[in-house]
Amino acid sequence: MDVELSPRSRQILEAIVEDYIATAEPVGSSAVARRHALTLSSATVRNVMANLEEMGLLTSPHTSAGRIPTEKAYRFYVDSLVALRQVSRDEKRQIISHCRRAGAGLSGILKETSRTLSQLSNYMGIVLAPSFTADVFRHIEFIRLGHRKILAILVSSNGAVQNRLIETGEDHQPEELVRMGNYLNELMQGLTITQARERILDEMKNEKSQYDQLLSRALRISEQAVAVEGDEIFVEGQARILDQPEFSDAARMKEIYEAFEQKGTMLQLLSRCMSADGVQIYIGSETPISRSAGISLVTSRFITGSNTVGMLGVIGPTRMGYSSVIPIVDYTARMVSRLLSEA
C-alpha cells in the first residue's frame, strides 16, 4: 500500500528501524547520516524524516527527540525492507538437537522446542500443540485405580496422551475394563477424536447397546474419557522479556503475564494464527494478545504425521530483531514438522 517510497527514503527508514531495534532509543537525523555512511547531510535526512512522519511511518515522542518507527513502519520494514539473516550452523545444530531430545512423547518435544525458540531468539518461545481432537484416535485403555475409580488413557496418532480420572457408578473389575477397551478400540479405529466422540454418542442411542450392559457401561465411561480438555500450550522464557527496557515498568509487564495465565483465551487467539502457511508476523495491535503493550508475534505452522496442525513462534517487543527471529521460526517449524512426520 505504501510502495510509493523513493529508494532513498526506504534506505533511511530501514536505517531508523534497525537503529531503533538495536538501541530502543529515538534515533536522530545525524545518527542516521553518520551510521549509514550515506553521502547525505543530516539536514537532508531531516527533510526525508519529516516526509516519513507525515506518511505515518515515524513519530517523535516530543519535539526535540529523535524519531521512533510506528507500527506501520515495522509492517513496511517486515514486508519489504528486512534483510533476513541466515540461520547459522550453530543455531541449526541447537534446534535439531533439542528437537531430537526425544523420549518424552509429543508434549516433551514441544516443550523443548519452545525452550529452544526462547533461547535462540532471546524472547519468549511459544508452542501450541496440534489440536488433540482433530487427531486420529489410536488407543484407549482403562486402568482401575481404586473402588469406582478408573483412569482412562487416550492416545492419538501423534503420540499425544490424555488421561482422565473417572468416577463410575459401579465398580469395574480389570478384566471387564480390558474387554471394554477392546470393544472401544475396535469401535473408534481410524476416526478422529471428534468423530470418535460422535460415534460414541450415536452408539449410545443404538438399540443393541441399550440392552447389553457391558456395552452401555463402556460407552458411558468412554464418553467421559473423550471429553478431552483444551489443547496444550507451552510458553518458555518469560523472564526474558524483563530484559527489554520497554517492559521494565511493572504495570505493563503485569498485563502480559496476566494474558498468559489465562491460557484459555490465549489459545483461542493463537489458533487464529494457524490459518495460513509460512511465517506469519503480527505487529503491535495486530497481535491477538494484549493490544496495548507493544508486543509482536512471529509464528509459523507445523504439521504432524497425521496431518494435524500446530503453531510455534516467538513473542517479543514490537521492537524485535525480526531479521534473525523470522528465519529461526521458519527453520524450527520445518524441523519440527519433519521430526513429527517421520513415520
Added chain:
Amino acid sequence: MDVELSPRSRQILEAIVEDYIATAEPVGSSAVARRHALTLSSATVRNVMANLEEMGLLTSPHTSAGRIPTEKAYRFYVDSLVALRQVSRDEKRQIISHCRRAGAGLSGILKETSRTLSQLSNYMGIVLAPSFTADVFRHIEFIRLGHRKILAILVSSNGAVQNRLIETGEDHQPEELVRMGNYLNELMQGLTITQARERILDEMKNEKSQYDQLLSRALRISEQAVAVEGDEIFVEGQARILDQPEFSDAARMKEIYEAFEQKGTMLQLLSRCMSADGVQIYIGSETPISRSAGISLVTSRFITGSNTVGMLGVIGPTRMGYSSVIPIVDYTARMVSRLLSEA
C-alpha cells in the same frame, strides 16, 4: 531464643509487623501509639523501639524514617505472636470445590490446587507432585506409533501417568507389545517404580531372559520406559507478585522469574521442605529460593493414598499476610491429602 521480651514489647513488635505487612512502609512511633490505642505516648514507644532495634528485630532505612521488621522479627512474629485467622467458610468451599474438579488425573488436581492457593492468598501458589519414582507401580502399556516407534505409558498407584516415546531396534507388532506388557505388569506388581527399575536391571542379567528374545526385548524397552523424568512442579499466579510494591523493580523480579524457569534446581530445594510434618515457614534468607530477594515460603506436606509425599504452599514477599496464609496452606494440605487418600 528471644523470649526475653516484656508483654509490652511483644505487643509493640506485633503492631509494627502487622502495620508493615499492611502498608509496606516504615512504621513510626506515633503510628504505633495511635493505631493500637495503647495508653502509651509515642515517646515511650520510641524507647521500646530503640530496644527492639538493638536486639536486631527492627531496622530503620535511615534516621528519620520509621522502622522495618527484620527477618528475625518475622521469625519471632510467626513463632509466637501471630494470631491465626480462621479459614472462612467461603475459602473452604473454594478449596474443596477446586480440589474436586476431578477428571484430570493427578496432575490436573495438583495444578488446580496451586491455582487455588494463588487465588486465596493473592501470592504465588506452588505444588510439588509426590515423587513418581517412590510411588507404587500400577500398570505399563506399549502402543505402536509407527515403524520402530512405540509409546510407553507408565501409571502409578496415585494415578500419575508418564509417557515416553521409545525408538526401538526392531519393529514390534501390537500383539508382541501386548505380551510384553503382560509380562512386565506381572514382573513389577507391587513394587515402587524405583524397585521396578532395579528388578528390570536384575532380570536383564538373568540367564533365562538372555535366551528368550521376547523377554530380552521387553526388558530393554521397559528399561527406557521406567527411566522417568524429574518430578512435576506446578506454579500458578506468577503475575501476582507484581502487585507487591517491593517487586516493582525489574531487576528483582527477574531474579525470581529466573529461579522458577530452572525448575530443576527449584525441585531440589523445595523437596527439602518435605522433611517435617505440619506447616513449615521459611522467611527471607531461610528460603531455599533466591536468597537475595525478600521472599518467604509457607509450605505443608500432603500424603497420597499410596503414602508418597508431596508439598504445597505459597510463595510471597517476606512481608506476607501470614495470619491468613498459614491457615489456608494448612487446610489445603489436609484437603488434598484426604482427596488423594480416598481409595
Added chain:
DNA sequence: AATAGCACTCTTCAGCGTTGAGTGCTAACA
C-alpha cells in the same frame, strides 16, 4: 518509669536554571 519538649537528621518534592540533543525553517549553493 513515663512523658513532653526540642533540636536534629534525613527524605521528598517543587522550583529553577543549565545543558545538550534534535528539530524546523530559511537562505545559499550546485
Added chain:
DNA sequence: TGTTAGCACTCAACGCTGAAGAGTGCTATT
C-alpha cells in the same frame, strides 16, 4: 530543483537549592 549549512527554538534530563514533613534521640520533668 535538490542539497546543504546555519541558526533559532523546543524540550527532556540533570543537578542544585530550599522548604516541608516525618521521625528520631536526648533531656528535663512529673
